[in-house]
Amino acid sequence: MTIREQTEEIEKAAFHERACHSTASKGRQTPEKEGDIRTCFQRDRDRIIHCKSFRRLKHKTQVFLAPKGDHYRTRLTHVLEVAQISRTVSRALRLNEDLTEAIALGHDLGHTPFGHAGEAVLRKIHPGGFDHYVQSLRVVDVLEKNGAGLNLTYEVRDGIIKHSKGMGKILSDTPSEMAGTLEGQVVRISDVIAYVNHDLDDALRAEVLHTKDIPQEILDVLGKTHAKRIDTMVRDLIYTTLNSKLERIAMSDRIMAAVVTLRSFLFASVYESQRLKEEFHKAENIVQSLYKYYSDHTGLIPHMADGADSPLTHVCDFIAGMTDRFALMTFEKIFIPQRWTVF
Numbered sequence: 592m593t594i595r596e597q598t599e600e601i602e603k604a605a606f607h608e609r610a611c612h613s614t615a616s617k618g619r620q621t622p623e624k625e626g627d628i629r630t631c632f633q634r635d636r637d638r639i640i641h642c643k644s645f646r647r648l649k650h651k652t653q654v655f656l657a658p659k660g661d662h663y664r665t666r667l668t669h670v671l672e673v674a675q676i677s678r679t680v681s682r683a684l685r686l687n688e689d690l691t692e693a694i695a696l697g698h699d700l701g702h703t704p705f706g707h708a709g710e711a712v713l714r715k716i717h718p719g720g721f722d723h724y725v726q727s728l729r730v731v732d733v734l735e736k737n738g739a740g741l742n743l744t745y746e747v748r749d750g751i752i753k754h755s756k757g758m759g760k761i762l763s764d765t766p767s768e769m770a771g772t773l774e775g776q777v778v779r780i781s782d783v784i785a786y787v788n789h790d791l792d793d794a795l796r797a798e799v800l801h802t803k804d805i806p807q808e809i810l811d812v813l814g815k816t817h818a819k820r821i822d823t824m825v826r827d828l829i830y831t832t833l834n835s836k837l838e839r840i841a842m843s844d845r846i847m848a849a850v851v852t853l854r855s856f857l858f859a860s861v862y863e864s865q866r867l868k869e870e871f872h873k874a875e876n877i878v879q880s881l882y883k884y885y886s887d888h889t890g891l892i893p894h895m896a897d898g899a900d901s902p903l904t905h906v907c908d909f910i911a912g913m914t915d916r917f918a919l920m921t922f923e924k925i926f927i928p929q930r931w932t933v934f
């Protein structure tokens with residue numbers, strides 16, 4: 592028996608019956624021989640961690656653009672917080688922690704520079720629009736490894752494409768909007784738990800908000816500190832789901848309502864606040880200018896992934912893949928005259 596087979600046996604003994612066992616995967620787009628050490632979902636997680644798009648997340652905006660302060664979240668620390676929350680929940684529910692971790696680490700690989708400001712521009716100007724979750728799937732399926740893709744399992748890909756909800760329902764009643772595995776559903780809600788908490792924390796750090804601005808009902812129901820609020824949400828998610836015998840991933844109505852209120856509060860007073868909007872407009876201009884420039888100069892785009900795609904798709908992939916600082920540097924190089932340095 593190989594080490595992988597031993598792990599699969601441990602899964603059989605330990606997992607809840609509603610968990611997604613590694614042996615039950617619907618497989619990869621291109622079939623591959625199983626390894627002797629890691630399960631298919633462990634391999635997917637490792638492929639994501641080793642890919643270039645994952646490393647670029649460290650210089651992509653979460654909320655605050657290219658922050659100078661070292662304590663602000665970036666897209667990378669966001670996905671690590673989502674992975675940590677997802678794993679805690681999955682292990683408590685006896686679900687497949689490796690599958691949840693792989694989905695969590697891969698869910699935001701398609702994010703543009705400058706966060707949702709970059710996404711909004713591409714959505715507006717790119718024919719066919721743009722959504723970061725569709726792009727995340729494109730990164731793992733097509734763009735990584737110079738166009739070969741990572742050839743991930745069906746379950747990880749499904750979790751990535753179904754994680755997003757914007758202002759929509761955190762846990763949708765429409766089955767087609769939800770991941771097919773409970774592990775994928777755990778990531779979807781853990782994403783919200785992570786960002787409402789860390790974005791509030793960063794907004795306080797940035798002095799966009801002060802504790803006295805937080806509605807009292809949020810403090811009363813969820814708690815007065817960052818740690819307490821995460822703890823309230825995670826505990827409620829675990830125990831409410833356990834009470835349903837894992838029929839569904841769920842939160843109690845009371846806590847869910849408070850989470851939704853907190854999300855709306857953040858939209859109104861942080862994401863769409865005047866102070867952030869001003870910088871967002873500048874970022875939008877940069878993304879728009881770069882898109883236009885590279886549409887006229889497609890020959891300058893390095894590593895065009897696949898001859899089958901239209902030139903504008905290459906432009907969109909190239910821009911979407913940029914980090915904040917790479918986009919700023921490229922913009923400067925193209926549009927800002929350099930000082931003459933020969934005396």
Ligand code: MG
Binds near residue numbers: 669673698699782
């Ligand atoms: Mg996310």
